[in-house]
Structures are given as C-alpha cells and as structure tokens.
Amino acid sequence: MRERFNHMCKGVNQMSSSFQGRAFDRQQRILSYVRNEGRAVVSEIADLFAISPVTLRRDLRALESQRLIVRSYGAFYPTDIGRYETPVENRHKARTEERLAIAEAAVALMADVGTVLLDEGALPEDLVGPMRRLQRMTVVTRSLTVAAELGRQTDHDVIIVGGRLRPATMGTVDRWATAMLAELNVDLAFMGANGVSIDRGLTTPDPSVAQAKTAAMLAARQSVLLCEHTRFGVISFAKFADVGQLAWVVTGKQLSRSSAQRYGAAGPRVLRV
Structure with a gap:
C-alpha cells in the first residue's frame, strides 16, 4: 500500500515538474516576443502561441511578478526596454x-x-x-x-x-x-x-x-x-x-x-x- 502511495506521489511530482517546465518555456517565449516587438496585447498574441487568453494572462502576470514586464494602458512592455531595438x-x-x-x-x-x-x-x-x-x-x-x-x-x-x-x-x-x-x-x-x-x-x-x-x-x-x-x-x-x-x-x-x-x-x- 505504501509503495503504491509513494509511486502515485512520484507521478504527481513528475507531472507538476513537467507542467512547471512547460509553463517556464512558454513564458520565456512570450518574454522574447515582448522584447522583440516592444509591446504585447493579450488579444493579439493568444492565437500566436496557441494558448487560451486565460493562460496567457496568467503567464503575463507571472512575468510581471518577476519584474520582467510591466503593464501600461492595457499593454505589456519589457522592463529592460532600453536594451533592445525593434527590428x-x-x-x-x-x-x-x-x-x-x-x-x-x-x-x-x-x-x-x-x-x-x-x-x-x-x-x-x-x-x-x-x-x-x-x-x-x-x-x-x-x-x-x-x-x-x-x-x-x-x-x-x-x-x-x-x-x-x-x-x-x-x-x-x-x-x-x-x-x-x-x-x-x-x-x-x-x-x-x-x-x-x-x-x-x-x-x-x-x-x-x-x-x-x-x-x-x-x-x-x-x-x-x-x-x-x-x-x-x-x-x-x-x-x-x-x-x-x-x-x-x-x-x-x-x-x-x-x-x-x-x-x-x-x-x-x-x-x-
């Protein structure tokens, strides 16, 4: 019984780690996009990343909490905007x-x-x-x-x-x-x-x-x-x-x-x- 429980816990931890890894990778792609474009609006990029607006907003909030982006008048901008030039x-x-x-x-x-x-x-x-x-x-x-x-x-x-x-x-x-x-x-x-x-x-x-x-x-x-x-x-x-x-x-x-x-x-x- 204990072995089965430990196996289940291991599986949950692996799934959690995998989920966090996917979220991190997705957020890094979003951050790269915001830096490259100079700004991002949820409605414009949800389809681009093939994720729901809810998930995108969650990712943007995560990046905002890390002070990697900042929200202003409905759009998100990179906080290190001075380091990047828009192609x-x-x-x-x-x-x-x-x-x-x-x-x-x-x-x-x-x-x-x-x-x-x-x-x-x-x-x-x-x-x-x-x-x-x-x-x-x-x-x-x-x-x-x-x-x-x-x-x-x-x-x-x-x-x-x-x-x-x-x-x-x-x-x-x-x-x-x-x-x-x-x-x-x-x-x-x-x-x-x-x-x-x-x-x-x-x-x-x-x-x-x-x-x-x-x-x-x-x-x-x-x-x-x-x-x-x-x-x-x-x-x-x-x-x-x-x-x-x-x-x-x-x-x-x-x-x-x-x-x-x-x-x-x-x-x-x-x-x-």
Whole structure:
C-alpha cells in the first residue's frame, strides 16, 4: 500500500515538474516576443502561441511578478526596454495610437522649416505619411527605410547619410556617417531614444548609434525628441545627449503631467498628445 502511495506521489511530482517546465518555456517565449516587438496585447498574441487568453494572462502576470514586464494602458512592455531595438520588420506591427499622435504633432512642427533630419527608428518612420502634405523640403536621414519611403511617398529632396549599415535597423553609423553630418546644417532634427532620464540623459544600446545621434543633434539648430511614454525613466547603455539639449519632447498623454513638468524643467517644451 505504501509503495503504491509513494509511486502515485512520484507521478504527481513528475507531472507538476513537467507542467512547471512547460509553463517556464512558454513564458520565456512570450518574454522574447515582448522584447522583440516592444509591446504585447493579450488579444493579439493568444492565437500566436496557441494558448487560451486565460493562460496567457496568467503567464503575463507571472512575468510581471518577476519584474520582467510591466503593464501600461492595457499593454505589456519589457522592463529592460532600453536594451533592445525593434527590428525593421516588426515596427509597423508595433504601431499604436500613441505613435500616430506623436507623428502628427511632430510633423506640425515642420510647417515653417526648410530642412529636417530624421533619425533611424520606429517613430521617425511614422512621420513619412503625414509629411506628404507638407511643402517640398530637404530631408536628411541615416535610415535607408525612411529614405526609401520618403522617395516613394513624397516629393521631398532626400539626402542619405552614408556609413556602415546596421541590418537590424537599416541605419548607418561610424565615421563616414559622423563626418558627413558634421558638414551639414539643418533646422530641426527629430530624434528617437531607447531611454530618457533626467539624470542620465538620452541613451541607446549601441555606442556607434549614440555617436551618430550626437553628430545629428550637433548638425541641427534645434532638436526634437519623439518618445513613447514607456521610454521615460529608462536608462540604456550609451548616452548621446542631455535632456537640456532638446528644444521639444513630443510624447503621449500616457506620460503623467507631473513627469512632463519634471522633464520640462530640464529645458525642453514637453508636448503630450
């Protein structure tokens, strides 16, 4: 009788261990997905992982309890978002109402300028569509994706900054890029960042990208940061500017008024759209 009981207990323990192992593996795949996409919504990814919304929510709560992801306005974001760059192929999938509102507000700032610089990244790419209604101007960019879409959708004059191409982001970096940017003068530079902190400034994971971003801001009369609310308070590896070097910060209304006031006190005008 005792042997039978011990055998049953062993079987239960093995099943429990197997279940926990499957849950762990599934949660790691979900975490990898959130990091790669930059965000996750339950309704969008339950089918992708072939699990029920109930199970997915449980997994997300488990990851949240480990402080690997954080929930904000119905979506989940990686807490180490400053370490990861969204690949080009995933940027359109991660487009949100916040991003589209930021793009519209940013393009409104271009109304009376003749030259702009668009950084590489998801938010600068969102500007291309709204820029179709602007009068012809000169646009400088390190992003091959931005340059191609501007050429396809608009009649703006496009100048591509040369350099070593980073396939993940389709942006150029290194000394060829910085040397070319040093010879240019533009009215407004629209920049992106992986992290924004009052103490540590504007940061990005790759030092070569940070160097190119610094050169881009030095080439501009004024610089505008385009930033989703989840990037504030985040610190990535390589700094490229201080918050006080910005003329404007354009972000979503999800950033609290008190946080906007703190960043505004550092120098830039903060627009919550």
